[in-house]
Amino acid sequence: MTPLELFLVALAGLGAGAINSLVGSGTLITFPTLVAFGVPPVTATMSNAIGLVAGGVSGTWGYRRELRGQWPTLRWQIPASVSGALIGSWLLLHLPETVFETVVPVLLVLALVLVVLQPQIQKWVLRRTDADPEARIGPVRMSLLVAGTFAVGIYGGYFTAAQGILLMGLFGALLTEHIQRQNAAKNLLSLLVNIVAATAYILVAFERIDWTVVVLIAVGSLIGGDLGARYGRRMSPTV
16 A cells, blocks of 8 residues: 555544444445455455454443443343354355455445434434433343344444444334443444454454554544544534
């Protein structure tokens, strides 16, 4: 890559880190940027997932106060996310690259549709969360929540784009927590999926990872995740 392209990759990482800490879909910035600069799709996915772990850490840390009191649901969701991510990363590593190249346009379209619909999703979430913030989740909703978290974990382990939006839509349908607390849980679960996937990629496909890309995205997303958590809560949901 040229120096300008390297700078743009780091800048894309910063934007992805900020967006991921706010709602998700930061991969829609970094992944197309990497592919446009000639990085093979599977290499781009693995390198991007590893680099974005740094942004997930800073974003989750920035929302740490909103995580308090969520252990009753997170203790079930965390194993679901981790196990789903293991399956998703296994699929990426073992299915032919031609399968990924065929599926990824469909996943990108799905992710972009979710981004477009995000304002409506947030309005729905806000209506539900304002309705009864103290309501307890029953066994049926808990089962649906865990199953949905597991499915999103598989998706995130295979292709990370918009997994945060998928989680927020799931939370809005089943939980009554305030949207900022849901966002904190989303950050934590997305981070765990990325950590599991990144670990699998490093252990199994170390030679296929572009470590220059990893470093650039990691530095950019670390800063972006902190900025997103620090200033994002001052923005309106529409923004």
